[in-house]
Amino acid sequence: MRHAEQLNPCQKQAPTTVNPVNSNHDDPPKLNTMAPNPYVLASDNSPALLPLLRENPSLASGQDDHGYSLIHAAASYNHLDLLRSLVQEFNVPIDLKDEDGETALFVIETVAAAKALIELGLDPKIKNDVGQTAREKIQEEDEFPDVAAYLAMLESGQTESAGGAAAAGSDSSMDLPPPPEGLQVRVGTMPEQTEEMNLEVDAEFRRKLEELAASEDFNTPEGQARLRQLVEDTIAEQQLGEERNVRTRQD
Numbered sequence: 001m002r003h004a005e006q007l008n009p010c011q012k013q014a015p016t017t018v019n020p021v022n023s024n025h026d027d028p029p030k031l032n033t034m035a036p037n038p039y040v041l042a043s044d045n046s047p048a049l050l051p052l053l054r055e056n057p058s059l060a061s062g063q064d065d066h067g068y069s070l071i072h073a074a075a076s077y078n079h080l081d082l083l084r085s086l087v088q089e090f091n092v093p094i095d096l097k098d099e100d101g102e103t104a105l106f107v108i109e110t111v112a113a114a115k116a117l118i119e120l121g122l123d124p125k126i127k128n129d130v131g132q133t134a135r136e137k138i139q140e141e142d143e144f145p146d147v148a149a150y151l152a153m154l155e156s157g158q159t160e161s162a163g164g165a166a167a168a169g170s171d172s173s174m175d176l177p178p179p180p181e182g183l184q185v186r187v188g189t190m191p192e193q194t195e196e197m198n199l200e201v202d203a204e205f206r207r208k209l210e211e212l213a214a215s216e217d218f219n220t221p222e223g224q225a226r227l228r229q230l231v232e233d234t235i236a237e238q239q240l241g242e243e244r245n246v247r248t249r250q251d
Contacts, residue, residue: 039064042073045082053090060090067098075104080116087120094122101129106137111150124154145228205234 038059041049053060063069071092074083083104086092094117095103103126105117118124127133135151138144208230217223 038062038070039068039073042070042079042082043077045074045077045079049082050085057090060086061092061096063096063098067096067100069096069098069104071096072098072104072107075113075117076107076109078108078110078113080112083113083116084120094120095126097126097128101127102137103134105134105151108134108147109144111146114147114150118154124151145224145231149231205230 036048036052038049038052040046041052060070069092070086071083071094074080074086087094097103100106103117103122105114105122105124105126106128108114108117114124124135125133128137132140133151133155135148135155138151139148209227212218212223212226212230215223218227
């Protein structure tokens with residue numbers, strides 16, 4: 001929920017008001033400038049915001065009546081340099097919650113924003129007031145499946161294994177949505193044959209994902225539908241492989 005969008009339109013500019021002219025006409029009208037709204041400045045990534053915060057550092061950690069913060073605004077609108085400045089320069093807590101108990105991770109729309117928040121120390125397992133993680137809410141709303149897939153991987157603790165698989169492939173694959181929940185690479189904790197199978201599945205998933213992300217219609221409804229189908233097919237294939245391994249060990 002982008003609270004900045006719901007602000008009164010008059011807050012997006014600094015309006016002026018004119019004081020009544022004295023009856024004796026001795027003094028000219030006086031102009032009073034309304035203070036700029038930092039949440040609107042953050043949503044617009046305005047260059048005026050950081051100077052304002054340096055003059056008034058307490059504004060950086062402020063929250064509106066709904067708990068909306070500059071951290072939420074910067075992450076929601078994908079202004080990642082601003083997000084880092086808020087945390088690193090102004091020491092704003094990365095885990096600020098709004099009135100629904102939701103951190104900035106609940107309002108993001110890109111994998112890049114998710115990565116930035118995690119790198120800055122935000123715990124992806126934090127739940128809102130109704131008991132949902134950010135991944136669960138984003139997945140339920142079904143608007144940003146690549147973000148949901150990335151958060152699912154974080155929840156299952158596969159960042160290192162997925163990152164290693166990506167490094168073995170092309171550098172461009174590091175920017176692609178990682179495997180979703182259900183793709184597992186358990187190096188050192190499973191038999192060698194099963195480990196090799198999982199690595200192969202992960203590499204094949206990334207190859208297909210790279211091809212899909214390179215297509216012109218990746219961000220269209222059709223492209224996102226193909227992404228969801230790829231995720232579902234990959235999970236189903238791995239589950240089938242695990243069932244076969246279980247039967248083999250039992251035999």
